[in-house]
Amino acid sequence: MLPSLTIIDDFLTDPWAARRAALALDYAQPGSGGNYPGRDSTCSLPMDGINASVSRRVGIEFTGAKGTEHGHCRLTLKSDKGRSGVHIDPAYYSGILYLSRPEDCARPGAGGTDFFRHKRTGLERVPTNGAELASSGYDSLDELVEDVVNRDTMQPSRWERVMRVPMRFNRLVLFSPWQFHNAAPGFGTDADNARLVMLLFFGRAGD
Template sequence: MSFALRMPPDVQSVTIGSHQVLLIDDFLEDPQALVEAACDAHFKPCPGADEGKGYPGRRATAPAAYSQSLVSLLEPLIRVNFGIDDTLPLRKTPCMFSLTTFPPERLGPLQRIPHFDSSAPRYMAALLYLCDARHGGTGFYRHRATGLQRITPDTVERYGSTVRAELAARPAPPRYFDAGDDRFEFLGMLPAKFNRLVVYSGALLHTACVNPRLSISGDPRQGRLTVNTFVDF
């Protein structure tokens, strides 16, 4: 099965806080074909989720044909827009379908606050929404105590120790994070939109803004279905 990209892509650049985020609407010519592939996929619990870490749900490998179509656009798009040297090789994780399946009361302490994927300077996330705006979006934040929006190798230890101390003093309530609080300043959200691709630095503090009344489902046709991919240079 082919998962052709709609060409030419309508690339939009959005500044959230002090960092750039890209989005492309109407990304695939036939996004419903990818939904059907998800319905046929074998979803498994995300590693670490039962211990209160990582993605709070289930994942399955997306088709290789989608992965090939994605990389054909993603590599030059990221290099041009984020100023990455052509001599640096691209490394990519598998493309994974994701479904949010944990109710708020099941979330671990670190799943209740914004996170970052990696402090590596050129680690990028590409998220394709196969659900609509009723399922929330992706929120971005600044940690108030440290002033950090983006975590780097030089700041990761300071950030981690500060957050651990904050959680030890006062645990976060069992909820999916969305609006800011006295620890994390809300900078903006990119709403979910069916067939929208979002590309951003994995070092940015962010979270999935989830509608627990609607989005907690293992059914790809009903739940918060996304395709997650990470690339590094």
Template sequence: MTIAIRMPPDVQSVQIGEQAVVFIDDFLTEPTEMVEAACQSQFSPCPGYEQGKGYPGLRATAPSEYSLRLVELLEPLIKINFQVPEQLDLNKSACEFSLTTVAPDRLGVMQRTPHFDSSSPYHMAVLLYLCGPEHGGTGFYRHKATGFQRITSENLQTYSDVYSDELHRAPPKPRYFDDSDDHFQFLGMMPARFNRLVVYPGSLLHSACINPGIGVCADPRRGRLTVNTFFDS
């Protein structure tokens, strides 16, 4: 298979709260090849699956050629759009296909609220949607009690203390998080769109907005198929 990025990429940015989220539509020239690759892949549960922690579903390694193409474009794009110092080297995680497969009533407590990936200032999440808008998108939030939208090394302890106390006092209902509740304010959503690439700081409070009627599915052709990658210095 041949993986190619459509050139030149149409890089767009949208402001959600106080933070920018970058996206590129029609990212790959032949995105259906990635779907076919996912269909041929061996998926397995994510770490923490049985304990109700982490990503609520299955993952499989994406094609190495996708990984190579991604690095060529994303390193300069991230440095330009997210004020990453030019001298810093960015390290990329493995590129993985992801499918949500956990039913809402089986979600762990922390899987029912917005989360952040890392408090590192240059940790970036890169998400390629290989599913359509019927699968929701990615929502971004502000924590009401602290006012934090982004979790940093400076505010991590404060946020963790307040968040843990909230979970203890009133565990969230067993559902995939989407709109505002007593503790988190919904700021906006990046809608899913087939072949849309989304880039945002992993320190932002966010959540996959999932339609459980169709999004909890292990079939790459019908489920909420994405490719997840992380960059950090």
């Protein structure tokens, strides 16, 4: 079974080069794409080395999950708002690589990654097998996702934050995409001091 959460500090050999490359990408206009706050890059950074490194650490050969923005970067300013909140990811495994400057990561409450418990059901993730699904009281995963995630994604009072992984420059966070999670709030006023991350959505090679 994959670890539900793994934190790897000092992941890249040259994180400043990765940051410069991320900032050099073209970014979509705010609100032009998904439900998230901020702007995603219109293309990805080269990913072969990261895919291989994560595959070695986890013991499973990974590739980018189909239909996702694997390897794209996201800029989120303090003023950015989204159309969704707590969510799950359409992937086999997820990751976030923090590329904000060290001094920006050190700000109080700087935008790491938050994990939640759904108050009404007590769930912290979507069930991963039939027994867990049966004990949840739902007949199908689709029913559960619709009633829990889609219904309450933008209702903060219906969630309890159970953990925040703090942002740290060159920190890679790997986690189960079925856990209820969300980005902590963005910060900064421009690209240089904004929340900057690389998004990683892994699939198993050969699937």
